[in-house]
Each structure stands twice: as C-alpha cells, then as structure tokens.
Amino acid sequence: xxxxxxxxxxxxxxxxxxxxxxxxxxxxxxxxxxxxxxxxxxxxxxxxxxxxxxxxxxxxxxxxxxxxxxxxxxxxxxxxxxxxxxxxxxxxxxxxxxxxxxxxxxxxxxxxxxxxxxxxxxxxxxxxxxxxxxxxxxxxxxxxxxxxxxxxxxxxxxxxxxxxxxxxxxxxxxxxxxxxxxxxxxxxxxxxxxxxxxxxxxxxxxxxx
Amino acid sequence: xxxxxxxxxxxxxxxxxxxxxxxxxxxxxxxxxxxxxxxxxxxxxxxxxxxxxxxxxxxxxxxxxxxxxxxxxxxxxxxxxxxxxxxxxxxxxxxxxxxxxxxxxxxxxxxxxxxxxxxxxxxxxxxxxxxxxxxxxxxxxxxxxxxxxxxxxxxxxxxxxxxxxxxxxxxxxxxxxxxxxxxxxxxxxxxxxxxxxxxxxxxxxxxxx
DNA sequence: TAGATTGTTAATCGATTAACAATC
DNA sequence: TAGATTGTTAATCGATTAACAATC
Numbered sequence: 001x002x003x004x005x006x007x008x009x010x011x012x013x014x015x016x017x018x019x020x021x022x023x024x025x026x027x028x029x030x031x032x033x034x035x036x037x038x039x040x041x042x043x044x045x046x047x048x049x050x051x052x053x054x055x056x057x058x059x060x061x062x063x064x065x066x067x068x069x070x071x072x073x074x075x076x077x078x079x080x081x082x083x084x085x086x087x088x089x090x091x092x093x094x095x096x097x098x099x100x101x102x103x104x105x106x107x108x109x110x111x112x113x114x115x116x117x118x119x120x121x122x123x124x125x126x127x128x129x130x131x132x133x134x135x136x137x138x139x140x141x142x143x144x145x146x147x148x149x150x151x152x153x154x155x156x157x158x159x160x161x162x163x164x165x166x167x168x169x170x171x172x173x174x175x176x177x178x179x180x181x182x183x184x185x186x187x188x189x190x191x192x193x194x195x196x197x198x199x200x201x202x203x204x205x206x207x208x209x
Numbered sequence: 210x211x212x213x214x215x216x217x218x219x220x221x222x223x224x225x226x227x228x229x230x231x232x233x234x235x236x237x238x239x240x241x242x243x244x245x246x247x248x249x250x251x252x253x254x255x256x257x258x259x260x261x262x263x264x265x266x267x268x269x270x271x272x273x274x275x276x277x278x279x280x281x282x283x284x285x286x287x288x289x290x291x292x293x294x295x296x297x298x299x300x301x302x303x304x305x306x307x308x309x310x311x312x313x314x315x316x317x318x319x320x321x322x323x324x325x326x327x328x329x330x331x332x333x334x335x336x337x338x339x340x341x342x343x344x345x346x347x348x349x350x351x352x353x354x355x356x357x358x359x360x361x362x363x364x365x366x367x368x369x370x371x372x373x374x375x376x377x378x379x380x381x382x383x384x385x386x387x388x389x390x391x392x393x394x395x396x397x398x399x400x401x402x403x404x405x406x407x408x409x410x411x412x413x414x415x416x417x418x
Numbered sequence: 419t420a421g422a423t424t425g426t427t428a429a430t431c432g433a434t435t436a437a438c439a440a441t442c
Numbered sequence: 443t444a445g446a447t448t449g450t451t452a453a454t455c456g457a458t459t460a461a462c463a464a465t466c
Binding site: 263 | 421422423424425426
C-alpha cells in the first residue's frame with residue numbers, strides 16, 4: 001500500500017515495544033511523557049526515541065514532550081493495528097491454539113477469522129468460537145475473505161507445501177513457525193518465529209555471561 | 210562461565226541460522242562448503258560469514274573452504290548445544306505443550322526435565338513422558354536438579370511473580386513468552402518471545418511494501 | 419605448481435548518540 | 443518570560459563489505 005520512505009528494520013522492530021510502554025502509561029493515566037522519561041523507563045537514549053519517531057512525523061511538542069494518548073494512537077496507525085488484520089491459522093495444534101488464545105495478539109487488532117487443519121477429528125470443532133475447517137475449504141475461504149496473514153503452525157515437513165498453497169491462493173503475508181526458511185517470491189512477506197533460534201541464543205548467553 | 214571476548218549480538222543471532230544451513234548440507238551429504246557457496250544459499254555476503262566465524266576461531270582452510278561436519282560441530286560447541294541444557298517448563302498450557310512437542314528444540318539438545326502448573330487437574334498427568342508437578346514442587350526440584358533455563362508460559366499476569374520466584378530459587382536463564390518486560394538483576398539472562406511484536410512487524414511490512 | 423579460498427586489515431556504510439537552534 | 447524539550451543536523455560508533463596477503 002503506502003510507498004513512503006523506507007524505514008530501517010531496527011526502527012520498525014522497536015515500535016511494538018514503544019507501544020507496550022505507552023499502553024502501560026495510559027493504563028496508569030499518565031498524560032504526557034518526554035523522550036527523556038521514556039528513555040529511562042525503556043533503557044535506551046532519548047535521542048534514539050526522538051530519532052525513531054521522526055521517521056514517521058512530528059508527534060511531540062517542545063517544552064512539553066509527547067501526549068501519551070496521541071502518541072499511542074499514532075504508533076497504532078503506523079503499525080496498522082488501528083485497522084487490524086485478518087488472519088487464517090493453518091494447523092490447529094498446540095501452537096495454533098496458543099496463538100488463538102493470545103490476548104496480546106487479539107488486543108492489537110489481529111483477528112483470527114479462519115482455522116484449518118487436516119485432522120478429521122478436529123474439523124467441525126471450535127477454537128475460541130472459530131470453526132476448524134478442512135484444507136479443501138482453504139481456497140474458497142481465501143477467495144471470499146480478505147486475508148492479510150496466514151499463520152503457519154503445521155508440522156515442519158508440511159510447511160513448505162502449505163506455504164506455497166496459500167500463496168498460490170493469494171495470501172501475501174506469512175507468519176512461519178517452522179524452523180526452516182521459506183523461499184517465496186519477493187512480494188510475499190514472511191515473518192519467522194524460530195523458537196529454536198531464540199533458545200539457542202539464550203543458551204549461548206547463559207554459557208558466556 | 211567462559212569469559213572470552215564479547216561477540217556482538219548480531220553475530221550470535223546468526224549462529225542458529227548457520228547451523229540450520231549446515232544441518233541441511235550434512236543431510237545432503239555435502240562434505241565441504243566455501244563461504245561463497247554458503248553466502249549464496251543464505252543470501253548474505255561471503256565476507257560476513259568469514260568475519261562472523263572468525264570471532265570464534267579458525268574453522269576453514271585456504272583453497273578448500275569449510276568441512277561441513279567440522280563446522281557444524283564447531284558451531285554446536287559455540288552455542289553449547291553439544292552439551293545441551295536442562296529446562297523447566299512453567300505453565301502446561303498450549304504454548305508449554307507446543308514447546309514440549311518441538312522437535313527442533315529437542316534436537317538442539319534442550320531437555321525439558323520438569324513441567325509445572327497450578328491447575329489441579331493437570332498435576333500428575335504426563336506431557337511427552339514428563340509428569341506435571343504443582344508449584345510447591347518448584348523449589349525442591351530446582352534445588353535437586355541443575356536447571357539452566359525456565360521457560361515461562363504462564364498467563365501474563367502471573368509471569369512477573371513466577372519469574373521472581375524461580376530466580377529466587379536459583380535459575381539464571383529465563384525464556385519469557387509474555388508480552389511484557391521482566392526487570393531482574395543483571396546476572397539473570399532473559400530471552401523474550403514476543404509473538405505480538407513479531408506479528409505487528411509483519412503487519413507493518415504488509416501495509417508498507 | 420596454479421587456482422581457490424581463507425582470515426584479517428582497511429574502507430564503507432548505516433545506525434546510534436550528541437549537540438543545538440527552534441519554540442512551546 | 444524562563445525552562446523544558448522537541449526535531450534535526452552533525453559526530454561518533456559499530457557492523458558490514460571489500461580487498462588482499464597468506465597458504466592450502
């Protein structure tokens with residue numbers, strides 16, 4: 001959609017974290033926050049916060065700082081979480097259910113509107129009020145609904161095939177939970193959650209602290 | 210433990226990915242690989258691969274490249290996955306079960322040796338051959354076993370309390386699955402898996418491609 | 419040997435931090 | 443107004459890339 005100036009990945013990855021701290025401030029009825037105050041809470045520099053935000057516009061006011069509510073709304077708009085996203089979940093196993101149950105994901109506007117599995121005994125059951133459908137329903141479902149993201153929580157050996165299938169049906173955003181890299185056309189956006197990578201980094205740090 | 214020269218986070222985070230590609234090469238019975246070949250597969254520069262590896266030692270040979278098996282073993286040693294890690298899982302819900310079921314985590318030497326939950330109906334049941342214990346067993350279990358990592362897959366509102374508890378019992382590595390930041394002493398290593406952050410980044414990229 | 423490829427030093431690029439004029 | 447704090451430009455720092463002597 002928007003073809004604005006390109007913002008670096010490092011900045012984008014910090015946005016959800018800003019949102020988390022702003023949510024907390026809002027919850028505590030804090031009305032304004034300066035980059036300095038926020039930087040101390042978050043453990044980064046005030047300069048970086050101002051630099052990061054300036055990639056997207058001017059949200060503050062000299063001598064005052066940032067209005068918490070306003071900045072919160074602004075970052076939500078930047079991330080698109082104000083409008084939200086439609087998701088299909090492919091694979092109704094434990095990981096799929098964990099995602100489906102996640103409040104933090106739902107609260108940010110990510111709507112799971114379809115769940116698919118290959119197992120006969122799961123088809124027709126409901127997970128958080130969404131019926132599990134068989135894979136033969138995938139294509140018509142994607143055709144009849146605007147799907148932004150397919151979350152792939154199928155077994156590793158099925159992931160490549162399923163990914164290529166949903167991409168061929170028109171999905172352009174993939175959230176991949178398998179410990180493998182998907183090679184797909186450049187217009188397809190893939191975000192990986194490699195749990196094993198994450199715990200290996202933790203292991204390294206434990207051994208080398 | 211080892212107090213060697215500090216290697217940057219960027220490098221550490223690439224190690225599991227190297228391991229993944231080397232596993233694939235090994236599986237295909239490839240004996241040697243040059244930094245150039247590997248760089249083309251992985252989509253980064255040969256220079257970066259050599260630079261990364263040189264943080265830990267000399268693993269290649271001029272004119273030959275790297276012996277796949279040798280480099281694989283070397284990176285496993287660097288990451289500590291050759292010796293492995295003992296994990297306790299706190300929270301036997303869907304996320305906990307997903308972790309417990311994960312082959313990619315198990316295959317890298319992460320052993321789940323204890324599972325804990327607060328729910329009466331879960332206590333005494335088994336998840337992948339590991340019995341679920343009540344929270345009152347936490348302290349003695351940590352005392353009697355060498356625990357490297359506690360995976361926290363409890364509900365958000367319980368996370369802080371549980372984290373502080375296991376830290377007070379002596380665990381120094383935490384794998385946190387809640388969308389919140391844990392403030393703990395600097396000797397405690399925390400690795401976060403913020404699923405909502407991950408999907409927000411995906412959402413941003415979809416809207417801004 | 420000649421060709422290939424390493425490990426490393428130097429150059430470049432990009433991201434973070436510092437500084438400060440503008441102004442609320 | 444005086445003090446505070448922004449947005450932005452310039453300086454610094456760190457990470458990536460290029461180049462190349464060493465050598466298998």
